[in-house]
Amino acid sequence: MKKLILTAAFLGALSTTASAAEYEIDTKGAHAFINFKTSHLGVSWLTGRFNTFEGSFNYDGKSYDNAQIEVNIDTTSIDSNHAERDKHLRGGDFLNVGKFPTAKFVSSKIIDKGNGKLEVKGAFTLHGTTKNIVIDAQKIGEGKDPWGGYRAGFSGTTEIRLADYGMKEVLGPTTVMLDLHVEGIRK
Amino acid sequence: MKNTTQNYGWIAKSLHWVSAVVVIGMFASGWWMVELNYYSDWYRTAPFIHKSVGVLLLLLTLLRLCWKANNMSPDAVGNAFEQFMAKAAHTVLYLLIVVICVSGYLISTADGRGIEVFNWFVLPSFGELFVQQADTSGLIHKFSAYGLMGLVLLHALAALKHHFIDKDNTLKRML
Numbered sequence: 001m002k003k004l005i006l007t008a009a010f011l012g013a014l015s016t017t018a019s020a021a022e023y024e025i026d027t028k029g030a031h032a033f034i035n036f037k038t039s040h041l042g043v044s045w046l047t048g049r050f051n052t053f054e055g056s057f058n059y060d061g062k063s064y065d066n067a068q069i070e071v072n073i074d075t076t077s078i079d080s081n082h083a084e085r086d087k088h089l090r091g092g093d094f095l096n097v098g099k100f101p102t103a104k105f106v107s108s109k110i111i112d113k114g115n116g117k118l119e120v121k122g123a124f125t126l127h128g129t130t131k132n133i134v135i136d137a138q139k140i141g142e143g144k145d146p147w148g149g150y151r152a153g154f155s156g157t158t159e160i161r162l163a164d165y166g167m168k169e170v171l172g173p174t175t176v177m178l179d180l181h182v183e184g185i186r187k
Numbered sequence: 188m189k190n191t192t193q194n195y196g197w198i199a200k201s202l203h204w205v206s207a208v209v210v211i212g213m214f215a216s217g218w219w220m221v222e223l224n225y226y227s228d229w230y231r232t233a234p235f236i237h238k239s240v241g242v243l244l245l246l247l248t249l250l251r252l253c254w255k256a257n258n259m260s261p262d263a264v265g266n267a268f269e270q271f272m273a274k275a276a277h278t279v280l281y282l283l284i285v286v287i288c289v290s291g292y293l294i295s296t297a298d299g300r301g302i303e304v305f306n307w308f309v310l311p312s313f314g315e316l317f318v319q320q321a322d323t324s325g326l327i328h329k330f331s332a333y334g335l336m337g338l339v340l341l342h343a344l345a346a347l348k349h350h351f352i353d354k355d356n357t358l359k360r361m362l
Binding site: 076081082083084086087090170171 | 224225234294295296297298300315319320321322325
């Protein structure tokens, strides 16, 4: 009986360590950003961001075998610092947010490539279409914050093509680079 | 210059017919410009002209309402029901013009940018007054414009009916 209790306690301790590796992306304190950029006429970059999203990730601090990340994006929150353009981007020519108000990324596998470089594979849903993508990511850092919490942060980039997600490409063939900066607070 | 019991004065006539041409032109340009290709020569100029004219139309309409308030209207024609319907239609016509101008203003100024009126002056922005301002105002702008065109058609048909069927002076007094 004693042995059983010990085993239970041990298993309990194990599971606490596992759940201690769960992080919530700090969108409340806005220490996370989903930015995008796309070419403007081939002469420059147009950049913008999604202001509203939420997500979480699992990372035990050692290996990425069990690591996982999920992010949900409110597509209506697109912001390129120009009301008329944002209205156009939310409309039927682009995101069609009336019909597709959310976008989502769920990782399926994270590969450690050494030197803090990561390859995050997963499914990205945008404009009602789900595609497998790869995010080139890297770990930025982790450690205790000054306010009693524990944080870890990553950044990553990926490039998507609008046509792959069923958008009309009214500007011609269009690819968009997505830039993610996520800082998580350990739960 | 001023209206009489039988006729509109030339100021009221001018305000009416300039508004008529501008309102129809604004609907046509708005209808056309939202479908323009990004690489069209008109992609930037058409909205610029549309917005500039829209601001001027709002000023003209406010002037028109002031003039109307300080002026008599020619005697109404028709029975009580017709008179009531005509009055209601006119009120809604004015109201829709103002709603369309204001909602258009709210689309373009939602990010704090003012509206440039023909490089003459900039109408300042009040910023974002409510969430999703550009999108909500856009819907109001569009459907009010459809409603206005429907009412304009009714208004024109009614004037022609008075002229050709009833053979009264309803149309003539505005010419």
